[in-house]
Amino acid sequence: MSEGLRERKKRQTRQRISEAALGLFVARGFDRVTIAEVAAAAEVSVNTLYNYFEAKEDLVLPPDEASPQRLADIVRARQPGESAARAVLGRLRDELRRHERKVGLTAGFGPVFAMMRAAPTLTARLEDLGRQMTDALAAVLAEETGAAPGDRTPCVIAGQIGWFHSLVYGEIGRRIEAGEQPAAIAEALLELLDVVEETLSERALGYATREA
Amino acid sequence: MSEGLRERKKRQTRQRISEAALGLFVARGFDRVTIAEVAAAAEVSVNTLYNYFEAKEDLVLPPDEASPQRLADIVRARQPGESAARAVLGRLRDELRRHERKVGLTAGFGPVFAMMRAAPTLTARLEDLGRQMTDALAAVLAEETGAAPGDRTPCVIAGQIGWFHSLVYGEIGRRIEAGEQPAAIAEALLELLDVVEETLSERALGYATREA
DNA sequence: GCAAAAAATGGCATGCGCTGCAAACATACA
DNA sequence: TGTATGTTTGCAGCGCATGCCATTTTTTGC
Structure with missing residues (x-):
């Protein structure tokens, strides 16, 4: 097994949060969406969200699409x-x-x-x-x-x-x-x-x- | 009277806040100084401080020294x-x-x-x-x-x-x-x-x- | 001079981003 | 099954920022 259940769940959770955030942001604007709302939409607690993303802005920028290199x-x-x-x-x-x-x-x-x-x-x-x-x-x-x-x-x-x-x-x-x-x-x-x-x-x- | 007492006091208060803020910021770092501390050092209330400056960053940048023009x-x-x-x-x-x-x-x-x-x-x-x-x-x-x-x-x-x-x-x-x-x-x-x-x-x- | 108007100030309460902490939970491994 | 490890969660808290309202001070008009 190259990938355990735990890691798969983590990836799913991360993506779920990211998608929920982007959806809310484009619908209502970055400033008018609270972290709590994103967490609720992703069905996660606020702390869990911060376990995956360091700051609110990190919910938007896909780190793989724009490389410093x-x-x-x-x-x-x-x-x-x-x-x-x-x-x-x-x-x-x-x-x-x-x-x-x-x-x-x-x-x-x-x-x-x-x-x-x-x-x-x-x-x-x-x-x-x-x-x-x-x-x-x-x-x-x-x-x-x-x-x-x-x-x-x-x-x-x-x-x-x-x-x-x-x-x-x-x-x-x-x-x-x-x-x-x-x-x-x-x-x-x-x-x-x-x-x-x-x-x-x-x-x-x-x-x-x-x-x- | 080209400048009433009110305007002079306003300028003084503004400068007092600005100086107190800059002093605290360079001494301990921008992030490690709270607005309340700046207000206390300038002997003003937090609310008064926000009457003069829109945000914490405005305490640092002198708008006249760096003109967009x-x-x-x-x-x-x-x-x-x-x-x-x-x-x-x-x-x-x-x-x-x-x-x-x-x-x-x-x-x-x-x-x-x-x-x-x-x-x-x-x-x-x-x-x-x-x-x-x-x-x-x-x-x-x-x-x-x-x-x-x-x-x-x-x-x-x-x-x-x-x-x-x-x-x-x-x-x-x-x-x-x-x-x-x-x-x-x-x-x-x-x-x-x-x-x-x-x-x-x-x-x-x-x-x-x-x-x- | 004096009262009305305008402005400045301070205290209180609120919302939000963000961070700890300890407890509950799920997973992995023996 | 039992233990160790990692994850999630609720809670409390800090700091920035904003809004409301009462109080004080200054200006203005008479």
């Missing part, structure tokens, strides 16, 4: 001849063109974005995630380019990449919330990425180009 | 022949060279930064302020360049400027907190700004150049 992974997986910035730009364009669920380009995500924008603590979480992503990316860039320890160029480049990455996500959230159609959003965001690429320097766009 | 003002005041990005870069370099209090380059600011970094709600405030600054800057850029309504270039340029602006401030906070000397910090930050300028494109650096 996202940018670092994209850059690590880039093609020969491709730079770090272009790899991220390309990945974003791919995801936009495919309307991938990962970027939240789905009609059902509207209330979720609205809820998150209304709760400052949730947006703070997202920003912290972005910071972790750029930090990890800076480490990868420093390692792959063999930059000197005091050289801040990797941090600066990573900062620019992290900036337009979160710019795209923020724009998606705002537009989904405004009721725009995913296809229209994708098109607008692709144009925005073109503007971004035009305003980035050759130095930034070519940094850490993988040898062919 | 800061970036917009800098750009509006730029010299003929100077672009938006270079105006902000120049202003940052000036402030760094003069070790101005405005940028927090003072020895006594160390505990303050440490306290703010330890309290997520405070950093969230700062980030929101940064967002307001870039939004205002984008509006100024759009107006001065006469960009078409659908043109996102002003937003992108403003985003890049806002990015390195907050980069400098964040770095100051981290280094002051680490105990580095203001002079050393200023030097390091000036070098960082050089790296930033090298990695920005000519397009971004020259955007919205004021006619001579």
